[in-house]
Each structure stands twice: as structure tokens, then as C-alpha cells.
Amino acid sequence: MERIALAISTPSLHRRVGDALAEPGWEIVACDGPTEVPARQAHVVVAESEVLTTRPVLPDTVPLIVLVCGSDDAFWRSPLSRRAAGVVDRDDPDRGFVSAVHQVLRGRGWISPELVPHVLAGMTPQSAPSGRFEQLTDREHDVAALVAAGMSNSEIAKKLTIERSTVKFHVSNVLRKLECRDRAQLAVLLNSGRPTPRLRAV
Numbered sequence: 650m651e652r653i654a655l656a657i658s659t660p661s662l663h664r665r666v667g668d669a670l671a672e673p674g675w676e677i678v679a680c681d682g683p684t685e686v687p688a689r690q691a692h693v694v695v696a697e698s699e700v701l702t703t704r705p706v707l708p709d710t711v712p713l714i715v716l717v718c719g720s721d722d723a724f725w726r727s728p729l730s731r732r733a734a735g736v737v738d739r740d741d742p743d744r745g746f747v748s749a750v751h752q753v754l755r756g757r758g759w760i761s762p763e764l765v766p767h768v769l770a771g772m773t774p775q776s777a778p779s780g781r782f783e784q785l786t787d788r789e790h791d792v793a794a795l796v797a798a799g800m801s802n803s804e805i806a807k808k809l810t811i812e813r814s815t816v817k818f819h820v821s822n823v824l825r826k827l828e829c830r831d832r833a834q835l836a837v838l839l840n841s842g843r844p845t846p847r848l849r850a851v
Contacts, residue, residue, distance in 0.1 A: 650675065652687075655696075662716070693750055696715060712735070758797060758836025802820065
């Protein structure tokens, strides 16, 4: 059974998220901070951005989902944005919390749909290795942006009207060029140092 640790200091939000994530049958454990033993032994940690700003974050071996207060949250300007595998607006419906955990458990990144326009608007690169983004072709930029938005290969193929095998080829190239081990790490990298998306009308 997957164990989900909650590092949430707001009681009402803790109850709400805990109840939502217990519904699929996951084991929910509470912790005051993400470095406590329950968090280190979890499969995923869900934490408020406020908690992360006052306590150290987990090692990279434990995926982290951050709950933010919209696009104005200080999280977006923090180095923590490079650590998150998922970002969820705390005002999302309960299913948003569940969807985020489902995707992160599968090794994929997740961003609340309401936050995608903010992310795609282009965040200032803070730590992305110089020159990596310039290696991407226009189509690879397209695919990378949609991967970071949480889309599957099939969804990307439909969006761009290309074959699924072509999407898989582009994703592989993007991971190699940006030196990312998987889609989740790619989402984290793009959320902290995103190239301007070049999505064309299709």
C-alpha cells in the first residue's frame, strides 16, 4: 500500500487533503515537517509551501507535491520550485489532490490545470544549465511544455495531431538533451527554468 505523508500545518486543509487521499485506499500519515521519519518512509510527501519555507526539504528519493496559494505564492520564486514533482493549488477540488498523487506515483509530473497558464507564460530561468534549452527543436519545445503540463503521450499526440510513436521519439530526445532521467524530473526542470513555449496552432 502506498504511504502518503502530509506536511500541512493548516488544520482544515490537513483534514480535507487527508480525507481526499484516503478515499483511494492510500495510507495517510501526518508529520510536522518533511524531514520527519514518516515523511522519509513515505512514497510521496504532500506539503504546504509555507511548511517548506521553514523546514528542510526531503532528499530527492521521495517525490514532493507542493500545495500553493495560486500563481502569487512565494513558492514560484523559491528554489523549492526545482524540487517539486507536483504543484497543486490548495483551492482545487478534492479530485485535484488525488490526480496529483496518482500521477506522481507513476513517475510523472503534475500541475493544477488552473496554474498551467501561469507556468506556460514563462518563468525566468534560475538554475537551468546554460544552453540546454537551445538544443531543443521547435517541436521538442512543444512536447516538453505539454509533458510539464501533465499530458500523456496519447494526449500530446492528439493535441499536436501527430503519431504517438512520434511523441515518444520527441520525449526521448528531450530527456536526453536536458539530461533528465524521467518525465517528473523534466517537469521540475521546466517549472524552474522554462524555455518560452512555441506551441503552434494545429
